[in-house]
Amino acid sequence: MKTVLRNYDNLNSFPAFFNELFGEQSAAKFNKNVPAANIKETEDSFGIELVAPGFKKEAFKVEVHERNLTISAEEKNETEEKTETFLRKEYSFGSFTRSFRLPNTVDSDKIEATYEDGVMQVTIPKKEEAKPKEPKLISIN
Template sequence: MKTLVRNYDSLFNELFNNAYSSSSVLSPSANIKETDNAYTIELAIPGFTKDDFKIEVRDRVLEVSSVSQSENEEQKESYIRKEFSYSSFSRSFRLPRTVDTDQISATYENGVLNLALPKKEEAKVKEPRLISVN
């Protein structure tokens, strides 16, 4: 009988503590692309606004983070329901020395945060120069 009670408690905790939890911590997936002039990082982060993000560069480490909180209250007949929602994330990227950290820019559209990381002039691919022999 003890085993049955333990299994029931475990099931109860699994259903009501995990499956219906209204807080989440996520680590968004990133797409990173390199061109001759820049790097691009795309992070899929739906449900935020552009004001929710904190983007910092320190010692060649780019950190993107956010904390979002909301509260909903519903009153009907003889019951009250109040739900809190909390979601946050933090993602860091080690930048190569070729990135011009003063020129990094970000846009947020349709749930995707796009970071543009331009390369320094000396790191950009240059056309070959023909040298004549005298």
């Protein structure tokens, strides 16, 4: 039996890692309660965008632990209506959790998250040594 070990710690492997895990059959296709994630990369950072309408900003929790970024939300609504002949209670629960493995090239202490108009945006800056550098001309003696 052959075991293949993949190293996802280099700079270009972050998107490849997600394509391999989630590819066309993303987690959102398996579970409609989990928002799909858009992941993008710039020279300075990675960005994760989750469309999660219907939640309040206070319902979200974004945390990093040992290179694992976890985005979760949980909200509970209760409605009670009393009339002359009956009592009606309606409960509404919504929750999800998404986790992402971060490469070694990111600065996890500077991660920022915003939630506006139903979209959670997480910006994950790269460490200075991981950013592309201009070519350096070396003089010949």
